[in-house]
Amino acid sequence: QVQLQESGPGLVKPSETLSLTCNVSGDSITTSYWSWIRQPPGKGLEWMGYISKSGSTNYMPSLKSRVTISVDTSKNQVSLRLISVTAADTAMYYCARDRSGTYFSFEYWGQGTLVTVSS
């Protein structure tokens, strides 16, 4: 059974860097695509980017200059790094995996982790 669990600081100061990890169990991160998706309070879902099983990445253009998604195969983890955060980056952050046999139909999700950007 595939399970994802996000972790990281719940509070980040403005202008600093947000770093989250997604611990994956029940699957190898080298066999699937992994995305980060966020939801600001009271707003809709926003896809941030993905890392493919080959390690290539693709990001939302509006975030491209600030976001990095990477993997640690030894720990079976996917990481998100977002630099120069502002209050607009306050959101629930989810990692997600595609449904097998499809691309970007997100079947597996972590429970999410809330990140607040505030001084």
Add this chain to the structure above:
Amino acid sequence: DIQMTQSPSSLSASVGDRVTITCRASESINTFLNWYQKKAGKAPKLLIFGASSLQSGVPSKFSGSGSGTDFTLTITGLQPDDFATYYCQQSYGTPITFGQGTRLDI
């Protein structure tokens, strides 16, 4: 970017009702369209993929249709557990984009 527009933004219905939510893409996305149910405090749940394929474990009261730019999600026999926010999402190309959501209230 492909813009996804859902209508209505909110919808009131009663237990037992049948409702339809519409999603329109700003350009043709073939059938690369997915639907999710989102409840407060929980991760989104994939309901429909490929515009009309029912995700495993999802009851058949949920159905999807459409291709090109126009899509619908239909829910029959509404139960209290169905009252949530529903999102469409295109998987035709990057950046992946979601509709703004449709809140289904009792």
